[in-house]
Amino acid sequence: MSQHDFCDMVLSRRLEYGFNGYQVPSMPRAARSARRRSSARNNAEDPKLCAFDLLATLAGNLLVGNSSSASTSNSSTQNGNCVINDLNGEEGYVDQSDHSEPQPDDRSSTEKEIINSLIILPDIDEGKSNPSGIDIHASAGDVSIKLGDTADTKDQSEGLGADMLSCEQGNTDSERVGDFVRNGPSVLPKVKDETHGQMKVESHISDGADVYSLKDHVTSDKKPLARHSSNNSSRLDPCENKDQLSLSSFPVENGVVVVSRDNDDNSSGCTHPSSYTKPFRPVPYIGDRRIRKVLASQSCKAIPRYKSKFLRPGGGPYQAHFLDSDRWLNYQGIQSQRNFPFKKRKFYDMDCRSISDKETNGKGGDNISTSRKSLKEDCSEPERFTSLAVPRSTFPDVDSHVKLRIESFRVPEMLIEIPETATVGSLKRAVVDAVTTILGGGLHVGVLLQGQKVGDDSKTLQQTGISHDRALDALGFMLEPDPAHYPPPISPGSSSLLRHCDAPQPLTRYHAAPTKVQPGNCDKLAEPRGAHSRKLVESDRDSTTSPVNMLRKGRAESKALVPIPSMNTGAKAAVAIHRKSKRSEIAQRRIRRPFTVAEVEALVQAVEKLGTGRWRDVKLHAFDSARHRTYVDLKDKWKTLVHTAKISPQQRRGEPVPQELLDRVLTAHAYWGQQQSRPQQLKQLLY
DNA sequence: ATTAGGG
DNA sequence: CCCTAAT
Numbered sequence: 001m002s003q004h005d006f007c008d009m010v011l012s013r014r015l016e017y018g019f020n021g022y023q024v025p026s027m028p029r030a031a032r033s034a035r036r037r038s039s040a041r042n043n044a045e046d047p048k049l050c051a052f053d054l055l056a057t058l059a060g061n062l063l064v065g066n067s068s069s070a071s072t073s074n075s076s077t078q079n080g081n082c083v084i085n086d087l088n089g090e091e092g093y094v095d096q097s098d099h100s101e102p103q104p105d106d107r108s109s110t111e112k113e114i115i116n117s118l119i120i121l122p123d124i125d126e127g128k129s130n131p132s133g134i135d136i137h138a139s140a141g142d143v144s145i146k147l148g149d150t151a152d153t154k155d156q157s158e159g160l161g162a163d164m165l166s167c168e169q170g171n172t173d174s175e176r177v178g179d180f181v182r183n184g185p186s187v188l189p190k191v192k193d194e195t196h197g198q199m200k201v202e203s204h205i206s207d208g209a210d211v212y213s214l215k216d217h218v219t220s221d222k223k224p225l226a227r228h229s230s231n232n233s234s235r236l237d238p239c240e241n242k243d244q245l246s247l248s249s250f251p252v253e254n255g256v257v258v259v260s261r262d263n264d265d266n267s268s269g270c271t272h273p274s275s276y277t278k279p280f281r282p283v284p285y286i287g288d289r290r291i292r293k294v295l296a297s298q299s300c301k302a303i304p305r306y307k308s309k310f311l312r313p314g315g316g317p318y319q320a321h322f323l324d325s326d327r328w329l330n331y332q333g334i335q336s337q338r339n340f341p342f343k344k345r346k347f348y349d350m351d352c353r354s355i356s357d358k359e360t361n362g363k364g365g366d367n368i369s370t371s372r373k374s375l376k377e378d379c380s381e382p383e384r385f386t387s388l389a390v391p392r393s394t395f396p397d398v399d400s401h402v403k404l405r406i407e408s409f410r411v412p413e414m415l416i417e418i419p420e421t422a423t424v425g426s427l428k429r430a431v432v433d434a435v436t437t438i439l440g441g442g443l444h445v446g447v448l449l450q451g452q453k454v455g456d457d458s459k460t461l462q463q464t465g466i467s468h469d470r471a472l473d474a475l476g477f478m479l480e481p482d483p484a485h486y487p488p489p490i491s492p493g494s495s496s497l498l499r500h501c502d503a504p505q506p507l508t509r510y511h512a513a514p515t516k517v518q519p520g521n522c523d524k525l526a527e528p529r530g531a532h533s534r535k536l537v538e539s540d541r542d543s544t545t546s547p548v549n550m551l552r553k554g555r556a557e558s559k560a561l562v563p564i565p566s567m568n569t570g571a572k573a574a575v576a577i578h579r580k581s582k583r584s585e586i587a588q589r590r591i592r593r594p595f596t597v598a599e600v601e602a603l604v605q606a607v608e609k610l611g612t613g614r615w616r617d618v619k620l621h622a623f624d625s626a627r628h629r630t631y632v633d634l635k636d637k638w639k640t641l642v643h644t645a646k647i648s649p650q651q652r653r654g655e656p657v658p659q660e661l662l663d664r665v666l667t668a669h670a671y672w673g674q675q676q677s678r679p680q681q682l683k684q685l686l687y
Numbered sequence: 688a689t690t691a692g693g694g
Numbered sequence: 695c696c697c698t699a700a701t
Contacts, residue, residue, distance in 0.1 A: 590695065616689060631689070636695070639692085690701070 422588045593628060595637050600657050603634055603641070604664050611672040612638060641665045 447454040447464075454464055595603070606622040615631035615638075623629040644652055645662035 592695070613690070615691095632691095633695075635690075635692095688701100691699090693698085694696080 594654055597655065597657060600641065600661055603637060604661050604668065607638060608664065608668045611675060612669065613676060642669045
């Protein structure tokens with residue numbers, strides 16, 4: 001590494017977070033309604049569109065939560081504070097300390113949330129599909145959208161405010177979540193009974209692959225990230241120029257939210273396939289990096305989720321699989337049988353189980369015990385799910401419809417760069433921005449069948465081979481950058497694709513990578529990152545030590561972008577985050593970095609030579625390598641120096657500046673002040 | 688992008 | 695340090 005690189009590295013220390021996926025909460029009702037309407041009208045039969053409908057959720061207000069385990073060093077958060085976020089993006093801390101009974105091994109506990117969506121589509125020809133109704137079921141954390149001719153039987157959702165609740169903090173989550181659900185008005189559109197013969201797509205949490213997490217250190221929005229990261233593993237090693245966090249797989253969730261918790265700390269495991277010990281880990285990474293979006297709803301109808309297939313640990317596009325008819329029916333039976341508290345729990349268990357199954361291998365049922373266990377913890381608070389049971393006691397003819405369950409969507413990877421000194425809150429906002437931007441219009445939903453993308457959108461499901469009586473393991477959905485919005489950058493692997501991100505020193509930029517991630521993806525993201533990254537780390541040292549000697553040009557690389565190993569997917573996109581609306585959202589006040597005597601010395605020297613009013617030159621001459629010292633900073637410093645020099649030593653604060661320097665400051669100030677006024681004097685004389 | 692000043 | 699108006 002050249003000295004130059006090293007300097008840059010030292011000068012600019014930033015954190016980069018890469019997101020490969022996200023869990024997405026349900027969208028605001030309004031959005032859903034709108035979506036629903038249009039969908040019913042036009043896309044009832046298009047799985048892609050339906051799926052996309054679910055994604056519409058993402059376009060709404062999103063909130064990013066940072067999760068940390070109970071073992072956080074920060075006492076304030078140790079008590080178990082939860083952050084509740086509503087749709088408006090407001091958040092507040094709720095002290096849950098009362099609930100935080102010591103949880104064994106909480107430190108390693110991870111949580112996962114599942115938002116399921118159920119889509120029922122007729123698998124018959126488009127013309128025959130019944131657009132009359134797309135229903136959205138939402139219950140405590142559960143939303144399902146159904147398409148098909150259905151009779152409207154129930155509607156308790158209207159009028160309910162849908163709130164997204166986000167619970168942060170890892171301990172006693174289940175309880176908290178429950179609270180959230182309880183407290184948060186939830187919403188739910190209309191619920192209709194589905195007819196028969198439908199295709200259902202349920203979304204679940206997807207794989208929890210490759211994820212770097214802040215681990216247990218992120219607890220408060222006010223805490224500098226650096227603090228957290230410093231305690232972290234090598235992954236956040238500053239030496240790599242950038243600390244990078246990659247949330248490679250936040251599952252996108254579309255409707256139902258199931259919160260569960262695992263007790264093993266595998267958050268990091270996600271990053272390394274090898275450490276993937278847990279058979280079923282819907283959202284491993286979520287463990288630490290829990291981002292919870294909980295949709296609370298009053299109409300508590302839980303729709304059991306079956307999982308047929310899960311994402312591979314590596315995190316491929318999540319796949320939706322056809323439900324086995326029998327199981328589905330059975331399930332229905334169960335539901336109808338019991339619609340009460342314990343019942344609900346049951347469902348949740350099922351969910352978990354299914355998830356685990358998927359991961360295991362799509363073999364339904366083997367991991368039941370395991371997952372169930374976690375579920376218990378996770379899905380505590382039965383009351384909340386009181387009405388989870390789905391009303392439909394009868395499930396007519398399932399023949400002509402295909403039931404699919406979308407465990408989760410994988411969101412294109414995002415890379416976010418943010419100063420270490422930024423607060424967690426700003427990180428959240430940055431992430432939200434990134435996610436929102438991506439989801440706002442740059443996504444496409446792709447349908448995979450047998451691992452092959454289904455290109456012809458005009459074919460019916462039947463024609464395509466998606467029918468209820470067929471093996472459902474082969475159907476999958478994936479999110480991918482919309483070429484229309486973000487034309488695929490150059491050749492894969494080319495770093496050029498990173499250029500798209502160079503907005504002028506944006507606080508964050510992310511790079512949307514291919515959605516399709518292969519199993520091996522985890523490592524790719526996890527490890528090469530360091531190798532590829534050539535971030536700059538800021539350091540006061542260098543600049544202060546020999547500011548004058550650091551004359552270099554090449555300020556160009558102030559934009560640090562970390563190339564992300566390209567996936568083997570053709571689609572790639574880079575999106576710049578536009579955070580103009582609310583600068584405050586991300587613009588964190590820079591950390592205070594008092595000038596050292598050495599810096600003052602360099603400044604004085606430069607000003608003596610160049611004069612005041614030429615701060616850019618001063619900067620270039622004496623602080624070119626000190627990236628954190630802008631010409632404005634230098635100008636300000638000079639201003640304060642002049643002031644300091646004028647006041648009595650007793651009134652001065654901070655590191656004392658040698659009187660000798662102060663004298664020079666006054667001298668230079670006086671001198672250049674005169675120089676500046678000369679022209680004016682001349683003018684005055686002339687006129 | 689810089690400069691100059693007020694906050 | 696931040697924020698802005700004015701260049």
